Amino acid sequence: MTEKVKLLSHVEAINWNRIQDEKDVEVWNRLVNNFWLPEKVPLSNDVQSWHTLTPQEQQLTMRVFTGLTLLDTIQGTVGAVSLIPDALTPHEEAVYTNIAFMESVHAKSYSSIFSTLCSTKEIDDAFRWSVENENLQKKAQIVMDYYYGDEPLKRKVASTLLESFLFYSGFYLPMYWSSRAKLTNTADLIRLIIRDEAVHGYYIGYKFQRGLEKVSEAKRQEIKDYTFELLFELYENEVQYTHDLYDGVGLSEDVKKFLHYNANKALMNLGYEAMFPASVTDVNPAILSALSPNADENHDFFSGSGSSYVIGKAVNTEDEDWAF
Amino acid sequence: MPALATAKAGAEAEAIGTRSHLIYFSSTSENTRRFVEKLGVDAARIPLYAKEAPLLATEPYVLVVPTYGGTGGEGSVPKQVIRFLNNPQNRALIRGVIGAGNTNFADNYCMAGDIIAAKCQVPHLYRFELMGTPEDVQRVNQGLEKFWTRLSQKQK
Numbered sequence: 001m002t003e004k005v006k007l008l009s010h011v012e013a014i015n016w017n018r019i020q021d022e023k024d025v026e027v028w029n030r031l032v033n034n035f036w037l038p039e040k041v042p043l044s045n046d047v048q049s050w051h052t053l054t055p056q057e058q059q060l061t062m063r064v065f066t067g068l069t070l071l072d073t074i075q076g077t078v079g080a081v082s083l084i085p086d087a088l089t090p091h092e093e094a095v096y097t098n099i100a101f102m103e104s105v106h107a108k109s110y111s112s113i114f115s116t117l118c119s120t121k122e123i124d125d126a127f128r129w130s131v132e133n134e135n136l137q138k139k140a141q142i143v144m145d146y147y148y149g150d151e152p153l154k155r156k157v158a159s160t161l162l163e164s165f166l167f168y169s170g171f172y173l174p175m176y177w178s179s180r181a182k183l184t185n186t187a188d189l190i191r192l193i194i195r196d197e198a199v200h201g202y203y204i205g206y207k208f209q210r211g212l213e214k215v216s217e218a219k220r221q222e223i224k225d226y227t228f229e230l231l232f233e234l235y236e237n238e239v240q241y242t243h244d245l246y247d248g249v250g251l252s253e254d255v256k257k258f259l260h261y262n263a264n265k266a267l268m269n270l271g272y273e274a275m276f277p278a279s280v281t282d283v284n285p286a287i288l289s290a291l292s293p294n295a296d297e298n299h300d301f302f303s304g305s306g307s308s309y310v311i312g313k314a315v316n317t318e319d320e321d322w323a324f
Numbered sequence: 325m326p327a328l329a330t331a332k333a334g335a336e337a338e339a340i341g342t343r344s345h346l347i348y349f350s351s352t353s354e355n356t357r358r359f360v361e362k363l364g365v366d367a368a369r370i371p372l373y374a375k376e377a378p379l380l381a382t383e384p385y386v387l388v389v390p391t392y393g394g395t396g397g398e399g400s401v402p403k404q405v406i407r408f409l410n411n412p413q414n415r416a417l418i419r420g421v422i423g424a425g426n427t428n429f430a431d432n433y434c435m436a437g438d439i440i441a442a443k444c445q446v447p448h449l450y451r452f453e454l455m456g457t458p459e460d461v462q463r464v465n466q467g468l469e470k471f472w473t474r475l476s477q478k479q480k
Contacts, residue, residue, distance in 0.1 A: 023352055030393055191430050198428030199393055206353050265426070268355070268454035278459045292427040294434060294451065301420070301447040302467030319401060323410035324443070 006085050014090040021210075024091035027203045031098050034196060038109035041189040043116040049182045050117045056248060061173060061183075062118060062126035063245060067136050068170040069110040071162060072193075074140055076103030078147050079159050080200075086152035088210060099200050106193045113186055135241035139166060142234060153215070156208035157227050157270060161234060164201035164266035165259070167194075169242050172255045172287065179286035187290065194291070205269030212271070227270060231263060257283050337377035339411075342368035345472065347381060348388035349405045356390045356424050359456040363465055370408045379408060381417045384475070386449065386468065390424035391436040400435040409440065419475060420449045422464065427453060 019025055053061065080100035087093040114123045130136055143166070146158035171194055178187035212220055238259055246252040261281040264274035274281075288295045346367040350356035360367045367388075370379050387405075394400045409415050421444075423437025434451040441448040450467060452460040 021352075026351070026392070033399070034393065034395070194428045195393065195430060198426045202353065202392075202426070209353075264457065265454060271354075271455075273455075274457045278457065281457075288427065292430050292433040294431070294438070295427045299448070300451055301449040302463055302471070303450070319399060319403075319406060321403065321406055321410075322443070324412075324415065 006082075008085050008093070012090065014094060016091065019091065020089045021091065023203070023206060024089055024095055027199060028091065028095050028098065030199055031095070031102065031196075034192075034199065035102075036192050037105065038112040038189060041185055041192075043113055043185050043189065046183045046185045047117060049184070052182065058118075058122075059126070060245060060249060061177070062114065062122060063129050063133075064170045064173045065110045065113060066126045066130035067133075067241075067245075068167060068193075069107050070130055070136065070140055071167055071170075072103045072107035072110075074143060074147075075159070075162060075200075076100050076107055078144065079103070079162060082147040082155055083159060083204065083207075086155065086211075088207065092207060095203060099203075102196055102200075106196065109189055109193070113189070117186075133241075133244060135237055135244055139234065139237050139241065142230075142237070146230075153208060153211050153223050154226060154230075156204050156211065157223070157230060160201050160205045160208060160269050161231060161266050163197045163204060164269050165231070165263050166234065166238065167197055168258055168262040169238055169245070169255055172251075172258045175287050175290040176251065176254075179290040191291075201266065201269045205266075205271065209271045224272065227267075227272065228275070231267070231275075235259070235263060254284050254287070257281060258287060337375070339378045339380040341380045341382045343383045344368040344381075345383060345385050346388065346468075347379065347385045347408075349390065349402055349408075351390070351392070351402070355455045356388055359424065359452065359460070360388060362456065362461045363468075365465075365468075370404050372404060374407070378411070379414075380411065381414045384417050384419045386420045386422060386471070387418055387440065388422045388424065389436045389440060391429065391432060391434050393426075393429045394432050394435065397432070397435050397439060400432060401439055402436065405436070405440070409444070415444060418444050418446055420446050420471065422449050423451045424456070425451065425453060 016025075050058065077100070080096045080103060084093050084096045087096065114126075118126075143158050143162050146154055149155065171190060174183060174187045174190040177183040212223065215223075239256065242255045242259065243252050246255050257280060260276035261283045264276050264281060267273065267275055285296065344366050346360065346363070346365055347370065348356055348360045348367055349370040350360070351372070357369065368379055371377065389401070389405055391400050392402075409418070418440075421437045421440045423434030425432075425434040425436075427433050429435075434448070437448045437451065440446075449471065450460075450464055452464070456464075
């Protein structure tokens with residue numbers, strides 16, 4: 001790589017007592033409160049469960065995780081760092097350093113899973129597969145090209161699509177295992193990653209929208225067109241990648257629904273309307289409830305019969321400043 | 325320090341009354357505001373900053389509240405919404421809550437809605453993600469219409 005990495009040309013001492021955008025403080029605090037390390041998750045409790053998977057299922061799981069490792073590595077060492085020179089406030093720069101570090105924690109956590117569950121040879125084989133799989137490499141290359149490009153807004157689009165869309169062909173599998181009561185500790189760890197990526201995608205998408213306010217209407221239209229083109233390009237590749245991974249276990253169609261659902265959320269993070277219609281985003285309820293136990297629509301008064309709805313289930317965690 | 329307390333109270337702007345049947349909070353991300361605008365009904369926004377005049381409900385209303393993550397419920401309800409509900413009149417007029425959030429937050433998805441529903445003894449009517457899909461908009465519009473009709477029939 002011969003390109004010179006772009007760095008900030010001028011830095012002033014950051015003053016956290018002069019805030020230009022409250023969102024920077026809010027997200028910084030959220031990220032700090034969410035901080036975690038893989039060592040806190042009892043992964044070794046999954047050893048027995050791991051051995052109930054067939055060799056094919058084990059191989060699939062390892063491949064999925066090396067694919068996710070690659071994305072986290074890119075986001076940690078290039079993606080989040082590439083956003084720093086374009087930051088609108090010094091506090092935004094600081095948030096990106098937090099995001100970059102956390103992506104490196106995510107990348108490392110997959111290695112914790114591997115060393116707990118697999119042999120060195122299996123690990124090496126899976127990493128070799130990640131280098132050799134065309135569609136995985138292509139997805140990495142598409143995103144990397146934009147990170148090295150000279151358009152700040154396009155970099156944020158690529159980054160948000162990575163955080164909020166590209167991970168999900170991989171995240172599907174641990175949620176699937178979890179819904180079948182397999183690798184549940186691994187799933188707990190992945191849920192922590194999923195939570196982080198939501199805040200990252202939300203924040204980068206928010207900063208994208210702030211940046212969009214500063215450009216002309218023509219430029220805004222150009223960026224919108226570009227966003228949908230890039231999403232389509234990544235989507236087509238993602239479908240291929242999904243087939244590479246999941247055809248052998250017959251889950252590809254189920255995974256694609258999850259892709260559509262998350263593509264919509266990625267667009268919303270960028271301030272655009274959802275694109276995929278409800279008919280193709282009907283994620284398997286078991287996957288959705290593995291992701292969030294509250295996502296089941298029967299929880300809702302509007303969706304349920306209403307009669308069975310119980311008001312006021314106990315919530316024992318409260319903030320101090322309630323007056324009642 | 326009573327003198328200080330008086331000075332502080334005096335500096336607070338007078339409350340602005342609203343007759344809207346939909347009251348919402350939205351941060352500068354504007355996701356919840358976008359959702360509410362798509363509903364196309366009259367709605368009032370809870371002010372973002374403490375220096376702004378507080379909002380006072382004068383009619384029964386449904387509250388739309390986002391959750392930005394967090395764990396175990398702590399810090400889930402935005403401070404501005406807590407301040408709004410600390411006013412007994414606002415609390416007396418709430419009839420239901422609609423939660424916004426992201427399923428990526430796992431247990432904490434729409435937690436602010438759960439907490440408010442439990443504290444105020446009203447139903448958590450619906451949950452949606454980010455700025456909501458067209459289906460969410462349709463379901464909430466239909467749901468709210470039925471909900472208000474049912475409530476008004478009960479009162480007769």
